[in-house]
Amino acid sequence: MSTTYRHEMPGGATWSATVPAGRSITITALGPDANASLLLFAADRLDRLNLPDTLKAQMSACVRPPMTLMSDRGLALASVTHSTLAWHDCLTGFGHEAHLARFAPTSYQVERNDWRRPARSELLLELAKYGLGEADLHGCVNLFTKVAIADDTAASLAWQAGHTVAGDTVTLRTEVDLLVVLSTAQHPLATFDHPVAGVEVAVGPAAPVAADDPSIAFRDETARSLEMSRRVLA
Amino acid sequence: MTATIDDTIRIDTVVGAGDGALLELPAGATLRIVDLHGNQAVDTLLYDAHDVNNRYSAFDTVREQGAVYLTTGSRLLSTRLDELAVISDDTCGRHDTIGGACAQESNVIRYGEHTRHQHACRQTFLRYGAPAGIGQRQLGHNINFFMNVPVQPDGALKFDDGLSGPGKYVELRASRDLLVLISNCPQLNNPCNGWDPTPVRLIGRWA
Numbered sequence: 258m259s260t261t262y263r264h265e266m267p268g269g270a271t272w273s274a275t276v277p278a279g280r281s282i283t284i285t286a287l288g289p290d291a292n293a294s295l296l297l298f299a300a301d302r303l304d305r306l307n308l309p310d311t312l313k314a315q316m317s318a319c320v321r322p323p324m325t326l327m328s329d330r331g332l333a334l335a336s337v338t339h340s341t342l343a344w345h346d347c348l349t350g351f352g353h354e355a356h357l358a359r360f361a362p363t364s365y366q367v368e369r370n371d372w373r374r375p376a377r378s379e380l381l382l383e384l385a386k387y388g389l390g391e392a393d394l395h396g397c398v399n400l401f402t403k404v405a406i407a408d409d410t411a412a413s414l415a416w417q418a419g420h421t422v423a424g425d426t427v428t429l430r431t432e433v434d435l436l437v438v439l440s441t442a443q444h445p446l447a448t449f450d451h452p453v454a455g456v457e458v459a460v461g462p463a464a465p466v467a468a469d470d471p472s473i474a475f476r477d478e479t480a481r482s483l484e485m486s487r488r489v490l491a
Numbered sequence: 492m493t494a495t496i497d498d499t500i501r502i503d504t505v506v507g508a509g510d511g512a513l514l515e516l517p518a519g520a521t522l523r524i525v526d527l528h529g530n531q532a533v534d535t536l537l538y539d540a541h542d543v544n545n546r547y548s549a550f551d552t553v554r555e556q557g558a559v560y561l562t563t564g565s566r567l568l569s570t571r572l573d574e575l576a577v578i579s580d581d582t583c584g585r586h587d588t589i590g591g592a593c594a595q596e597s598n599v600i601r602y603g604e605h606t607r608h609q610h611a612c613r614q615t616f617l618r619y620g621a622p623a624g625i626g627q628r629q630l631g632h633n634i635n636f637f638m639n640v641p642v643q644p645d646g647a648l649k650f651d652d653g654l655s656g657p658g659k660y661v662e663l664r665a666s667r668d669l670l671v672l673i674s675n676c677p678q679l680n681n682p683c684n685g686w687d688p689t690p691v692r693l694i695g696r697w698a
């Protein structure tokens with residue numbers, strides 16, 4: 258893939274970009290147990306990622322290729338075209354200040370840029386740059402994280418250490434014009450008390466959606482979501 | 492915790508299939524939702540009555556309880572981790588909070604273009620939420636009371652026959668002043684309700 262843009266995010270950071278339809282976004286973990294919480298907005302910034310619709314239409318409790326990520330208004334916002342991992346968490350949201358309380362406190366005064374902030378606080382600052390706020394926060398995909406689901410009566414959850422190693426990647430193809438927002442803050446259920454790994458984001462042109470595209474072939478629902486996005490672009 | 496005998500019935504209403512409701516509950520109130528005919532999905536959103544951006548969060552709730560399904564004792568948390576309500580009683584035993592609400596657009600994705608103009612929960616939420624300032628941006632991911640959406644250890648998800656039946660109920664106890672936005676699901680394309688949406692009864696009690 259040729260790359261028109263490459264950016265390295267340290268752990269504990271937040272980043273956003275407007276990315277037009279037809280681009281490929283490859284996110285690469287730069288260390289073990291990386292986490293990248295992903296929010297997606299369509300061009301009007303009212304339509305946005307809807308994980309319940311994404312999951313129930315594709316009968317999955319996690320995100321993996323070749324699923325599409327669907328919006329409130331029934332568009333495929335992006336397709337997950339490739340991933341070295343078969344599980345990206347999308348049930349457990351992003352962390353709050355309360356999740357950092359079990360670790361030694363950090364501050365800018367002492368740690369300078371190693372001051373830890375939770376994803377929710379950082380994302381609200383990032384969204385504010387676009388005039389967006391709390392009402393616009395929605396369920397995120399936690400790329401590179403697996404929270405395993407137990408076969409018990411409650412469907413109990415457990416964060417999985419070691420799920421991701423350096424070099425693991427996931428690639429999204431943008432199906433409509435998007436605002437992409439990422440946070441590399443530690444996953445709220447992660448148990449380690451050291452800085453979280455960063456990720457590299459590489460954006461380049463995507464090959465056109467071919468008739469035999471794996472996402473079209475995956476499920477009728479997935480194909481219909483891509484058709485709805487095609488109509489938006491028509 | 493069950494309601495004491497001193498509590499007075501303040502709300503007793505039947506919500507027809509495909510209809511909705513916006514209820515105000517003061518802190519300490521209980522709301523019992525009765526599945527009158529069985530296997531109905533009651534799509535429900537909770538809001539802090541004094542700030543609708545402090546709203547129910549399915550993902551914060553699921554993560555903090557460390558489990559996917561909701562039942563007695565589940566604390567229903569907001570996007571700010573405030574406790575909005577607790578499930579205080581439950582004769583069904585399992586409720587979904589990751590399957591979301593039906594919408595015209597998601598019906599098209601799931602079932603095809605012919606379902607675009609069918610009634611859907613998202614429309615009901617928008618209609619009943621509007622007077623309280625609850626619009627598109629305030630619609631988070633809801634609870635589906637009485638729905639059974641099993642998740643599997645391999646990451647698969649499916650829609651199963653409901654565990655509910657005629658007369659089964661779930662009861663919420665409000666932890667703060669709440670707005671409760673309900674869509675009694677009009678979904679005609681899903682076998683969960685036997686392709687026949689049915690009414691539910693809402694009973695609100697507070698002193």
Ligand SMILES: [Zn+2]
Nearest residue numbers: 593612676677
């Ligand atoms: Zn519905």
